[in-house]
Amino acid sequence: MTHWNQFNVYGPPEHSIRRSLRAVAALLTLTGLSSLLLAQQSSYTFTKLAKLGDKAILVAPPAGPAFHINDFEPGGLNNAGDVVYGTDLGTSGKPSEWASTFFGEGVFLQQHRAAIPIDLGHSTGSAPGGGTFDVLLQGGTSLNDGGDAAYSFTLQPFGTAIMSADFFLGFTNSGVYRYSHVSGNVSAVVVPFVTRSPDGSTFSGTGFNTSLNNRGDVVFGGILGNRLGVFKADKQGAITTVVAPGDPMPGHTTFESEQNSGPWINDGGDVAFTAQLAGEPPGSSSIYVKDAATGKISSIAHTGEHAPGGGTFNGTFGPVMNNSGDVAFQGNLTPGPPSGVFGTLGVYLHSKGVTTAVAVPGDSMPGGGKFVTASYFVVNEVHINNSGEVAFTALLDTDNDNDGNPDTGLFVWLHGSVKLVARTGTVIPGVGTIRHLATATTGFPPPPVLTPSSSAVNNDRGQVFFCATLTDGTGVLLIATP
Numbered sequence: 022m023t024h025w026n027q028f029n030v031y032g033p034p035e036h037s038i039r040r041s042l043r044a045v046a047a048l049l050t051l052t053g054l055s056s057l058l059l060a061q062q063s064s065y066t067f068t069k070l071a072k073l074g075d076k077a078i079l080v081a082p083p084a085g086p087a088f089h090i091n092d093f094e095p096g097g098l099n100n101a102g103d104v105v106y107g108t109d110l111g112t113s114g115k116p117s118e119w120a121s122t123f124f125g126e127g128v129f130l131q132q133h134r135a136a137i138p139i140d141l142g143h144s145t146g147s148a149p150g151g152g153t154f155d156v157l158l159q160g161g162t163s164l165n166d167g168g169d170a171a172y173s174f175t176l177q178p179f180g181t182a183i184m185s186a187d188f189f190l191g192f193t194n195s196g197v198y199r200y201s202h203v204s205g206n207v208s209a210v211v212v213p214f215v216t217r218s219p220d221g222s223t224f225s226g227t228g229f230n231t232s233l234n235n236r237g238d239v240v241f242g243g244i245l246g247n248r249l250g251v252f253k254a255d256k257q258g259a260i261t262t263v264v265a266p267g268d269p270m271p272g273h274t275t276f277e278s279e280q281n282s283g284p285w286i287n288d289g290g291d292v293a294f295t296a297q298l299a300g301e302p303p304g305s306s307s308i309y310v311k312d313a314a315t316g317k318i319s320s321i322a323h324t325g326e327h328a329p330g331g332g333t334f335n336g337t338f339g340p341v342m343n344n345s346g347d348v349a350f351q352g353n354l355t356p357g358p359p360s361g362v363f364g365t366l367g368v369y370l371h372s373k374g375v376t377t378a379v380a381v382p383g384d385s386m387p388g389g390g391k392f393v394t395a396s397y398f399v400v401n402e403v404h405i406n407n408s409g410e411v412a413f414t415a416l417l418d419t420d421n422d423n424d425g426n427p428d429t430g431l432f433v434w435l436h437g438s439v440k441l442v443a444r445t446g447t448v449i450p451g452v453g454t455i456r457h458l459a460t461a462t463t464g465f466p467p468p469p470v471l472t473p474s475s476s477a478v479n480n481d482r483g484q485v486f487f488c489a490t491l492t493d494g495t496g497v498l499l500i501a502t503p
Contacts, residue, residue, distance in 0.1 A: 094106055332367075
């Protein structure tokens with residue numbers, strides 16, 4: 022269910038805010054509530070796309086009554102303003118009935134200004150290539166500027182988990198699928214136990230997360246035995262190997278398995294991926310880039326290396342790469358043995374051979390408070406566009422709404438400057454006030470994780486796609502426009 026793979030064993034029209042801010046500022050100056058003023062300052066306008074409890078229109082067979090429940094999982098935002106996202110599905114729109122009516126997940130494409138999202142696939146629906154979609158969307162989903170999308174989904178019967186340390190990497194009996202905006206159809210890229218890998222064996226399943234570029238190339242984690250390799254399928258469906266278990270890697274060692282966050286491909290065909298190498302302890306995760314022109318694999322950030330801003334990387338993950346080859350990622354700064362994605366995390370940028378700290382523990386953040394940690398989720402909580410803007414979510418050291426939970430924030434970094442997009446206390450006229458950057462109904466924070474899970478997906482127009490829970494408990498799906 023909701024971000025299952027990152028929760029360890031725990032399961033599951035545009036509004037201007039400037040005029041309202043001036044009025045709020047005057048009131049807060051009179052009352053001395055300066056901390057709340059800071060929480061509400063943002064230079065973005067917001068568009069609400071959907072809210073939890075809305076009816077989901079299912080058109081892929083079998084169709085039937087369904088509602089968006091529990092959470093949203095923002096996946097892709099292209100430069101046209103189209104979005105793709107995952108969501109839990111149930112047969113009731115009443116929150117009190119969600120636990121008993123949940124039947125799985127779905128993938129939806131919402132085109133710019135379109136009123137009704139397009140159903141790309143959902144649990145209990147027929148899967149292209151054969152079979153029936155099971156309960157779990159292996160998010161995140163991806164989207165290119167042409168309006169094509171890709172995703173990974175489990176099939177019935179539910180397969181066996183492929184795990185590393187304390188997180189899931191994928192499940193057997195799962196496949197990869199792509200949507201074509203030209204045909205309006207979804208087709209299979211990988212059908213488990215049917216589609217052959219480049220070495221002649223058959224994929225038994227796929228990993229979490231896909232990445233789709235503007236050429237139509239999809240990269241994904243493919244399960245071979247009990248390990249994941251990284252593979253690319255071109256627009257015609259031909260599959261080639263990016264890196265497979267046993268392949269040589271920098272440092273006179275070999276590739277063991279793709280790790281936790283899925284690969285990423287840019288328009289030039291360069292691929293960023295996380296890897297555990299042979300002989301490394303469980304939970305080790307480092308980032309590499311394979312150059313499309315030369316085939317050379319380079320180390321970007323490795324477990325055990327010094328982290329800019331202080332500390333040592335004890336795991337790196339979540340790489341997202343733009344067309345200039347800049348890679349944004351999360352790094353674990355927790356001392357001790359590798360601890361996977363859990364611990365104290367920072368946000369980093371690798372550009373032109375140099376790694377820079379974007380936000381690390383102790384940094385003062387716009388809107389008030391200091392940075393405590395980045396999100397433990399390894400998908401879409403850090404993103405980068407082709408201008409080099411890095412969008413990210415963070416846990417803060419304040420509790421401005423006095424609800425007993427730390428505030429959360431969504432920010433954009435560019436050339437060393439950070440600006441606020443939204444955070445706990447941000448008022449969105451006509452929508453409501455943000456309580457936290459997450460929409461999981463299991464509570465905030467769900468044990469044992471204390472972290473935002475809203476996503477932070479930006480495009481080249483500077484827009485940011487995310488979700489949030491309002492003070493009245495409503496979960497909403499939003500686009501912020503600068």
